[in-house]
Amino acid sequence: MRIELTWTSLAVPAADFLAGRAVVAIDALRATSTIVTALANGAERIVPKRSVEEARAEAASRPGSILSGERFGLKVDRFDLGNSPLEYTPGAVAGKTIVMTTTNGTQALAASAGADEILCGALLNARAVASHLRASGRERTLIVCAGTDGEFSLDDAVTAGAIIDRIAPVPDVDSLSDSALAALILFRSLESDLHSAFLSSTHGRRLLEIGLGNDVGYCASVDTHDVVPVLAGDAIVPIDSPVATRHD
Ligand code: MLT
Numbered sequence: 001m002r003i004e005l006t007w008t009s010l011a012v013p014a015a016d017f018l019a020g021r022a023v024v025a026i027d028a029l030r031a032t033s034t035i036v037t038a039l040a041n042g043a044e045r046i047v048p049k050r051s052v053e054e055a056r057a058e059a060a061s062r063p064g065s066i067l068s069g070e071r072f073g074l075k076v077d078r079f080d081l082g083n084s085p086l087e088y089t090p091g092a093v094a095g096k097t098i099v100m101t102t103t104n105g106t107q108a109l110a111a112s113a114g115a116d117e118i119l120c121g122a123l124l125n126a127r128a129v130a131s132h133l134r135a136s137g138r139e140r141t142l143i144v145c146a147g148t149d150g151e152f153s154l155d156d157a158v159t160a161g162a163i164i165d166r167i168a169p170v171p172d173v174d175s176l177s178d179s180a181l182a183a184l185i186l187f188r189s190l191e192s193d194l195h196s197a198f199l200s201s202t203h204g205r206r207l208l209e210i211g212l213g214n215d216v217g218y219c220a221s222v223d224t225h226d227v228v229p230v231l232a233g234d235a236i237v238p239i240d241s242p243v244a245t246r247h248d
Contacts (some may be wrong), residue, residue, distance in 0.1 A: 002141070005177060006145060022118075038093050073206060120229035122225075124225045126162040126222060130164075
C-alpha cells in the first residue's frame with residue numbers, strides 16, 4: 001500500500017486526487033478521539049458540520065439529537081456537549097445522533113470529500129484503523145492530519161506515525177511518501193512517552209491551560225479501542241455498522 005500524508009487539512013489535494021484513495025482524517029486532540037469514544041460508547045452516528053450555524057440547523061432538523069463541539073477548545077454556548085471525549089459516556093450518548101462541529105477536526109473531514117473511503121483515526125484506534133486498511137487491500141491511502149489553525153500539529157503527526165507503524169512494522173520506504181516516513185520516525189522516537197509528547201504540543205499546552213489536561217492523557221493512550229469510524233453519506237458510523245456504505 002502506498003501511504004501519503006498531509007500535515008494540515010489546508011494541504012489536502014483536490015477531489016480528483018482523492019478518488020481511488022482511502023483517507024484517514026486525524027485530529028488526535030481531540031475531535032477524532034472524541035468521535036472514536038462516542039461510537040465506542042454506543043452513539044448511533046455523528047454528523048460533522050463545518051460551522052456552528054450549520055450544526056445548530058442540522059440538530060434542529062433531528063429531534064432528540066445531541067449538539068456538540070467546541071470553539072477555542074470550549075463548549076459552544078447552548079450546545080449540549082463540548083469536545084471532551086470524557087463527556088461522551090454511554091449514559092450521555094448511547095443510541096443518540098450527535099451533530100458535531102470543531103475548529104479543525106470537522107474541517108479535515110470536509111476537506112477529504114471525494115475520497116473512496118474516509119476514516120477517523122486517533123491513537124486510541126491506531127491498530128484498528130491499520131488492520132482495516134490492510135484487510136481492505138487498499139492500494140493508496142492518504143493520511144490527513146487536521147493540524148491546528150493551518151499549522152503542523154505534533155499530536156496529529158505522532159498519531160499518523162502510530163497508524164503507519166501498525167500498517168507496516170517493517171516498511172518498504174518506497175511505499176511511504178517523505179511526510180509519511182517522517183511521521184513514522186517521529187512516532188518511533190516518541191512512543192516511549194506519548195503523554196509527554198502530547199502535552200508538549202501547542203494544542204496540548206492550550207488544553208492544559210484551560211483545565212482540560214485529563215483529555216490530553218486520555219487521547220495519548222494507544223490501541224485502547226477497536227472501533228473504526230467511517231463517513232457514510234453525511235454521518236460517521238462504525239465501519240461494521242449495517243448503515244456503513246462501503247465504496248470499494
Ligand atoms: C479541533 O477540531 O480543533 C479540536 O478538536 C480542538 C479541541 O477541542 O481540542
